Amino acid sequence: MPKALPLALHGLHFFYRFLSPGLPGLAVRLMWQTFRPRRRPLRAEQSQLLAGAELFSFTSAGALTSKTIRLQGYRWGTGPRTVLLVHGWEGNPADFRELVPGLLRQGYAVAAFDLPAHGRSEGAETNLVEMKQALVDYTHFAGQPYAVVAHSLGGTAAALLLQDAAAPVEKFVFVASPLSAPDAFEMVFTQLQVPQSVRRRFYQRLARHLRQPVEDIAFAPVERLRAHRLLAVYDATDERVVFERVQLYLAANAAIEPLVVSGVGHNRLLRHAPVVQRITDFIEA
Structure with missing residues (x-):
């Protein structure tokens, strides 16, 4: 903050x-x-990106309740390998609007969806357990993606998914993600x-x-995260994460490739050109 x-x-x-x-x-x-998420209105450039997507929907069975909700999804491109984008708290898939074009140029399909209680998905409140369950249900619906790129609490939820995944993803990128609830x-x-x-x-x-x-x-040690390669992106001055804990985690999990910048900001990381380029190169490498 x-x-x-x-x-x-x-x-x-x-x-x-x-x-x-x-x-x-x-x-x-x-x-x-x-701590109930607010549905924020989309800006013009965000609406434009989502308007160009192929829409899909799937259902998620509440991990803590018996209620099933419908989640709104978006897909760009038709490549044989899919990169799944996971937005953060009170975010939306269009937060990745700077990243999507580069992935499409590299021949990937790109998929994303509004997490529970966000965007056009159903639900009035959510938490990391329900967010993880939504990701589990997405993989049941669409299959395991080639790579996952996730922002903020979306990265924490994705890490919880990968701790229990039946099969590993090739690449996992988490950006400005708190390491625990x-x-x-x-x-x-x-x-x-x-x-x-x-x-x-x-x-x-x-x-x-x-x-x-x-x-x-919380994030598990790297050996328990089902991903062949991992990239962690942080702003050392980001006040929405405990950066001292991030430093300790990365030091203890040297297999994770770090990218640390300064003075960019929690949300602007996804629009910062050097960060976008590094993520794109990492997915393609």
């Missing part, structure tokens, strides 16, 4: 810093609502100055909802 607190969050910041210790139940309920939450908690007591209550409720400890939802 940026250093300057967005205007819309000033009220939450005041509440969590000064009032939430005396109202922990309300604080947790409010935080639960804060707590890492993603803690960046927001720190910015809003949420007291530790409220954080503990939130994690307890979330663990009950997810039916597993929250800290277990």
Whole structure:
């Protein structure tokens, strides 16, 4: 998150810093609502990319509920090998608009879909467990892709997919991805100055909802990720990830090729020309 607190969050910041210790139940309920994704309107250039895609849809059976939802997919090109793009929280497939043309020129088919509760897909809320399940259901529908390129929490969900995949993908690129569910939450908690007591209550409720400890939802060591080659892309100044943890993870998993830049930004990484070129070259190599 940026250093300057967005205007819309000033009220939450005041509440969590000064009032939430005396109202922990309300604080947790409010935080639960804060982490529901908002469907953001598309910009003109994003709409243009999606308008040129072949549409498809498939269903995903809720990992935590018995509810089945329809997910909206997009496909470009007809190449024999498919690169699957996975957007991040409150993102959409058009976030990859700078990357798609290069992959198509290299002869790949490119596929993406709106994650649950995003874009034109169904659902009112989602989480990493449901996002992973959507990726599992995509592979059942379309088959295992040749490569996966994923941004932010989409990369975390894709890593969870690859830990349990029946067959490996050839390439996996994760861009600005938190290494665990707590890492993603803690960046927001720190910015809003949420007291530790409220954080503990939130994690307890979330663990009950997810039916597993929250800290277990994390990147595995590289030997457990079913991908032949991996590329990690980060901005060292990105305040939406815990970069110190990223450095430790990459040092302990030397088989992952790193690309670290500075001063680009969490979302702008996907539009930064040197990053786009490196990802394109990595997929083609």
